[in-house]
Each structure stands twice: as structure tokens, then as C-alpha cells.
Amino acid sequence: MRVTIVGPGYVGLPSAVVFAGLGHHVFLLGNIPEQVERLQKGEIHLHEPGLAESFRDLVREGKIVPTLSYADAIPSADVVVIAVGTPSGKYGEADLRYVFAAVRDLAEHLSDYTVVAMKSTVPVGTAEKVREIISAVILSSPPPLAGPRWKRWAKDLDSSPPKADQNDRPITFDVASCPEFLREGTALFDTKNPDRIVIGVTSDKARDLLLELHQELPGERVVTDPKSAECIKYASNAFLATKISFINEIANICEGVGADVTEVARGMGLDSRIGSKFLKAGLGWSGSCFPKDVRALHHIAFSNNYEPQILKAAIEVNNDQRRRLVAKLHAALGGDLQGKTIAILGLAFKPHTDDIRESAAIDLIYLLQQKGAHVRVHDPVARPDDRDVFKDVRFMDSAQDAVRDADAVVIATEWPEFKELDWRALRAIVRNPFIADGRNLLDPKLMRAAGWKYASVGRP
Ligand SMILES: NC(=O)c1ccc[n+]([C@@H]2O[C@H](COP(=O)([O-])OP(=O)(O)OC[C@H]3O[C@@H](n4cnc5c(N)ncnc54)[C@H](O)[C@@H]3O)[C@@H](O)[C@H]2O)c1
Structure with a gap:
């Protein structure tokens, strides 16, 4: 399968390594020329255990092709994975400017049926917006990108997409939500050994393609609608952050009463309903996600x-x-x-x-x-x-x-x-x-x- 990953960062790089390792052909699309130049030499720009060596080998073997060119990386892709950053905006909302910029650029180069899968963590409803953006770009493009039957479908998004033929080549696509759950520091292991793979789709075709992409990986498959998939990611991170805040609150109570929070956490964590992970008191959660x-x-x-x-x-x-x-x-x-x-x-x-x-x-x-x-x-x-x-x-x-x-x-x-x-x-x-x-x-x-x-x- 041909996969294009947009965004060579902490998520995009391990994803590229794992998909290429599974035998897929991977284009890795970046937007910073110096960064992509290094990637093309097989060098990565961030610290993640085990990543540098695997990445270098796969680039040398031609299994990962880093590029700046959407024109090269998009038309042949069966699946385009979006893994660009979604930092906080002014009011705490997710800033989607990088996602939408990437989507506009890729929309201009879609050719045959493609699944655009969102790995970036995005607000509920983003997959729908992405679909609207791609439709709008295709509609404003000259034929054959936007044949008349395809235009009719794009205006009435609930109808089923038309079938391609020689004279009128509609561009069909699906947008899916495939949130990522890796942890920095163990990103390669996590990407190869996910607990679950969440696939939020609106069509059987997209579902089948994404199931095929992840076929060799372990973990439960959670096939659902895009909104629920988007919500699963936020709910999971918010739950883990809350668990840490909870044990920190207990730690603060322990300081008052002279108990030891590590003993308390051990005693709590052995209860299988609670579990021992994310029960470590300290300075609290931080980082690029929580x-x-x-x-x-x-x-x-x-x-x-x-x-x-x-x-x-x-x-x-x-x-x-x-x-x-x-x-x-x-x-x-x-x-x-x-x-x-x-x-x-x-x-x-x-x-x-x-x-x-x-x-x-x-x-x-x-x-x-x-x-x-x-x-x-x-x-x-x-x-x-x-x-x-x-x-x-x-x-x-x-x-x-x-x-x-x-x-x-x-x-x-x-x-x-x-x-x-x-x-x-x-x-x-x-x-x-x-x-x-x-x-x-x-x-x-x-x-x-x-x-x-x-x-x-x-x-x-
Ligand atoms: N870092 C994590 O541990 C982690 C885990 C799970 C999910 N996520 C989510 O995954 C997404 C990516 O996170 P990250 O930490 O990998 O971000 P990152 O900042 O490390 O990487 C983003 C990359 O995208 C590139 N980029 C931006 N716009 C682009 C464009 N138009 N075309 C091509 N490349 C472009 C940037 O140059 C950068 O290399 C975020 O939404 C994040 O919330 C991150």
C-alpha cells in the first residue's frame, strides 16, 4: 500500500518507520526545507530511543521517501495520514491552522480514491470540516479534477459518490479519524504495539483500507464514526491527566497527615479496577499533549x-x-x-x-x-x-x-x-x-x- 505521512514530527516519524517496516511504501511530507534535507540523508531532528537507526536504514532502502513536494507524494497515495501539530490557541482551543493548510495543499493533488486519515489530535467535528475543505478545493479546480457528476455529489454530501469513468474522472476520497496514542520516549514500541487502533470512518471502503494498512499490528480494532473517534482521543488523554491530578491531590493530603503516597498508590494500584499506571505523584502532567x-x-x-x-x-x-x-x-x-x-x-x-x-x-x-x-x-x-x-x-x-x-x-x-x-x-x-x-x-x-x-x- 502507498502511504503518505504529512508532518515528520514525534508522531509522523515513528509512524513512517512502522508503516515502512510493515512493507508499505511511505512518502514523508515535511514543510521545513532544512529539516527535509536532513531527513533525506536519513537523519532525524529529534531524540527518540531507537528511531534514528531504523529511520536511517529505511531511507537508505528507499522504503521511506522524505519530500517537500505534495505533487510527488499525494497523487499515488492510497492513504494520506495527517500528523501535523495542533497546539493550543489563545483560548485553549486546538489551533487547526497547520491541519487546514496541509489539507488545502493535499486536496490539490488528489487523483484516484484516497483516504485522508487524521492522526493529529483534533476537535470533534474536524473530519467533517476537512471533508468540506477538500470538496471546496476540488470544486474550484478545473476539470478533470472536478467533473460535473462529482460536483453534484460534492454539493449533496449525503448522496453516494459517483463511479469514475474515462470521460469524467471524479476525485473521490474519504476522511477518517485515526487518533494516535503513542508516548514520547517509547514511541516506536507504542506504535508497533498499540493497545487499540481506533478507526473512525463513514464508508466501508475507507474502513477496509485502514484495516488493511494496520493489518499486521496487534491490538483491538475500534471501528466507529469519526466524531466518536475524535472524542476517544481527548477523553483518553483527559482521563490519564485526571488520574495523575487525583494521585497528586492524595499526595497533598498525605503531606498533611504523614502518610506515604507511594505506599498509598501501590495499595490502590493493585486493585485491578484501578490499575497502577499513572498513579505517580509529582510535579504533575506536562508535555506536548496532556x-x-x-x-x-x-x-x-x-x-x-x-x-x-x-x-x-x-x-x-x-x-x-x-x-x-x-x-x-x-x-x-x-x-x-x-x-x-x-x-x-x-x-x-x-x-x-x-x-x-x-x-x-x-x-x-x-x-x-x-x-x-x-x-x-x-x-x-x-x-x-x-x-x-x-x-x-x-x-x-x-x-x-x-x-x-x-x-x-x-x-x-x-x-x-x-x-x-x-x-x-x-x-x-x-x-x-x-x-x-x-x-x-x-x-x-x-x-x-x-x-x-x-x-x-x-x-x-
Ligand atoms: N507527540 C506526542 O506524543 C503525540 C502523541 C499522540 C498524538 N499527538 C498528536 O499528533 C499531532 C502531531 O504531534 P507531534 O508531537 O508529532 O508534532 P510535531 O510538532 O513534532 O510535528 C509536526 C510536524 O509537522 C510539520 N508540518 C506542519 N505543517 C505542515 C505541512 N503543511 N506540511 C507538512 N508538514 C507540516 C512540522 O514541520 C513538524 O515537523 C498533534 O496533533 C499531537 O497532539 C502527539
Whole structure:
């Protein structure tokens, strides 16, 4: 099967590798010339374990063809997968400008029957809008793109599409919703081993093509309508975010009563109705998906006259987790952070990725700078972008350089490397041995034995 993936990012790249690995021919369409030039040499521009090697091999074998050209990548495709970004807009809504731009461009190059499958996380009803956009582009194009019978069908979208013939070659297409559930850091494994594959379609033809595309992959198939598929993605992310906020709320109660949230979570998680995943207390959820997706669902609810109470509370608890950690630093440093040097270990939103979008570390930097603190950061792979919040931050090449002469240390990302550090030796070079472990990464007893004043989240 010929598959074109639009958007060579954290989702598009692993998808390209997995589909090509299954034997499909993959075009990978990008929009940034320097990025695509690197991809054509077999090099990727992001950090994701195992991805670079597989990608390089598949490009060399000609199984993945990175390109900037819609004219090359679209006409022959059986399925076009949209995997461009959908960041937050001004009011928390999903900003669909990249999706719609890609759809307009691809619509001009459709030839035979094609399924346009949305992997980007998009608001409920987007598949329908995408179909309208493609129809409008085709209608405004000269024949043979828009033959008269096809034009009649495009105006009356409920009728069945006409059959192609020699003289009047209608462009037929379907738009489907195929949301993605991979996690950065384990993206390749997740894409190869999905728990479920959600296929939201309005026609049997699109269903059959998408089932064939995913044929070799494990996991339940959930074949449904596009709106339900779009909603499944938001509901799943919002549920996981809420689960994290819930355990953080319990952690905050544990701090009041002297219980240990890791013990509480273990005891809860062994109940099969609850499950142990996403019950880790800490600085809260962050990253390129949960924050924007929870905001977007909140916005969708409001736009449809429903005030979501649980989502609102989950967001508030999450924001509070960052503030609570800064309050612990504030209290530990005598009630004044002005002029104090804080070393933050971790900038990525989670370990094993270089993605810093909406990371907890960025919120901490902002809150600490507001209180007049000087901030140093070390992360094993993530690097700062050109955001204003980083203007006065010093980025250090090692944890030792970050910690030297600091007034306090914060763990913001649970990189395994931080666990392996020689904390006794770091104790000797820090000015004040206070550490706020925002990810409950380290062992409180060992840290105290190494001479640190140690605070974590929900643990005595
Ligand atoms: N990152 C994740 O963990 C994850 C997981 C599940 C779902 N998603 C969803 O998948 C979508 C993509 O996320 P991502 O993290 O891969 O984004 P990303 O920003 O890493 O990648 C998007 C890519 O699309 C490219 N692009 C933008 N407009 C384009 C166009 N018109 N033509 C060709 N390329 C274009 C960008 O240059 C970029 O390379 C989002 O909707 C996100 O919510 C992400």
C-alpha cells in the first residue's frame, strides 16, 4: 500500500518507520526545507530511543521517501495520514491552522480514491470540516479534477459518490479519524504495539483500507464514526491527566497527615479496577499533549454549553503542584528566594525525550524568576529554545556544574541518570544541601544519609 505521512514530527516519524517496516511504501511530507534535507540523508531532528537507526536504514532502502513536494507524494497515495501539530490557541482551543493548510495543499493533488486519515489530535467535528475543505478545493479546480457528476455529489454530501469513468474522472476520497496514542520516549514500541487502533470512518471502503494498512499490528480494532473517534482521543488523554491530578491531590493530603503516597498508590494500584499506571505523584502532567488536549476538551465542552467540573479541577490541581514545590523551596530558604541560585535538573517534560513543550521545568523557571531567584538548568538531552523565559537561565553541561554553589536543587524530570549521581559528592559542592525532588525519584533515607535536607511529593 502507498502511504503518505504529512508532518515528520514525534508522531509522523515513528509512524513512517512502522508503516515502512510493515512493507508499505511511505512518502514523508515535511514543510521545513532544512529539516527535509536532513531527513533525506536519513537523519532525524529529534531524540527518540531507537528511531534514528531504523529511520536511517529505511531511507537508505528507499522504503521511506522524505519530500517537500505534495505533487510527488499525494497523487499515488492510497492513504494520506495527517500528523501535523495542533497546539493550543489563545483560548485553549486546538489551533487547526497547520491541519487546514496541509489539507488545502493535499486536496490539490488528489487523483484516484484516497483516504485522508487524521492522526493529529483534533476537535470533534474536524473530519467533517476537512471533508468540506477538500470538496471546496476540488470544486474550484478545473476539470478533470472536478467533473460535473462529482460536483453534484460534492454539493449533496449525503448522496453516494459517483463511479469514475474515462470521460469524467471524479476525485473521490474519504476522511477518517485515526487518533494516535503513542508516548514520547517509547514511541516506536507504542506504535508497533498499540493497545487499540481506533478507526473512525463513514464508508466501508475507507474502513477496509485502514484495516488493511494496520493489518499486521496487534491490538483491538475500534471501528466507529469519526466524531466518536475524535472524542476517544481527548477523553483518553483527559482521563490519564485526571488520574495523575487525583494521585497528586492524595499526595497533598498525605503531606498533611504523614502518610506515604507511594505506599498509598501501590495499595490502590493493585486493585485491578484501578490499575497502577499513572498513579505517580509529582510535579504533575506536562508535555506536548496532556496540557493542550485537556484545555481543548475544556474548550469543546464550553462551546457546547457544558461546564466541565472534573477537567477544571484537574487543571487547577496540576498548576498547584508547581506552586507547591516553589513554596517548599521558599520555606526552606528562609522565606526569600530573591538572589538565591536554584539548580533545576531536567528540562524535558519526561525522560528519554528532548521535547520541552509545556514542561514542568519551564513553569518552575517562570515561578522562580518571578521571585527573584537565579536559575541554572541541566538536562541530559533537551536544549532550550528561544523563549523569553530562558533569557536569564544558565544551561549547564553537567549536573555537577548546575549544583555547584547552588542554594537548592530541584528534580524536575525523572531521568534515570539523576538517580545514579553521586549525591554524597554533590553534597560537598552545593552551598546549601536542600533538594526538592519533584518526581519522587530519589530514596529519602539515602538522601538524608548523604547529608541532604530532602523534600519530595507526598512522602514523609
Ligand atoms: N507527540 C506526542 O506524543 C503525540 C502523541 C499522540 C498524538 N499527538 C498528536 O499528533 C499531532 C502531531 O504531534 P507531534 O508531537 O508529532 O508534532 P510535531 O510538532 O513534532 O510535528 C509536526 C510536524 O509537522 C510539520 N508540518 C506542519 N505543517 C505542515 C505541512 N503543511 N506540511 C507538512 N508538514 C507540516 C512540522 O514541520 C513538524 O515537523 C498533534 O496533533 C499531537 O497532539 C502527539
